[in-house]
Amino acid sequence: MAHTLYVVGIGPGNPEYVVPRGLHLIKQAKVLVGSERALEDFAQPGQATFPIAKLAPMAEWMGEQLESNDIVVLVSGDTGYYSLLPYLKTKFPNNPIDVTPGISSMTFAFARLGEVWHNADLMSFHGRRPEEKDLYYAEGRKLGFLTDPEQNPAYIARYLIEEHGWPKDTKAAACERLSYEDERIERGTLEELQKLEGFGHSVMVVLG
Template structure:
């Protein structure tokens, strides 16, 4: 029988935000994959673990070896359905069944932090990519949410949107380290966020 890849969403990261079903799978895992912080927070003694880095070829080799022996749980931040390793895993290991356990997306959590509903919002990513111009074009009443990185941080994105015609006084917020003790939320306007320092790996919300 082919062993299963279990992809478990751990939410923004804090233990209060992880679903019990995901936590159960993680605790029962013999082979466990995740980011270094996730492994620090959730791995238990006796588990064989592998930290996710940028070297996916090495991760692929490790997964191939362990899937020959048993099921593997892969922890991903947020929800597996939104810019996670899930598409890569499905493409790389088509012969193995995949079980997906949802998690609370950091985008959902960011909207909650600013007390704003997210229905109708367009979820995009500047994390290692740049969205198509049509997806970020200004429309009155439009809501956008972005994952950011250190190059395309909220200051970069705010300037990018202003150049696209978004009003400088558009409401915007940047949320960093969501659910952790060092969580930060900066809620202001595009003009002011264009000068915001840091917030590399964060969530930015824009409300037109």
């Protein structure tokens, strides 16, 4: 019988926000795969670990491990929201995959801001760009973005104002390192966020 891939969403990163089943799977794992930060936070003594960096070497190592062990893969945020899950399903089609979801950084950011997200349009500037047609301005429209170092909140704020007609006084917020002691949340207008430095790997919320 083929060994199982357990994919566990670790939410924003702080172990306090991981569901109990996920923590149990992580603690019982013989083989653990995750980012360097995730392995620092969750790995137990005696576990075989592999840091996620380049996908090809990781997949090769995982293939070898799956011959004799189950593997627990830690993914940041939620397993169903821009995670490693689609890649794993394609790479290991003959192995059962058991998924334990987590809290996405997007929904966590909305919670930190005291805002609901059921009426928000969620998109990503992390290594990609949303469709131009999806960035239109409408009064009361709510947006959530994942960002990257090049397309950070300052860039997005300027892009929305200059290219899509968003008012400069539109309220917005940038959130990074969510759930950690050095968590940072900057609130302001789109005009003010144009001057914000950093926040490369963050969540940006726009409240039109």
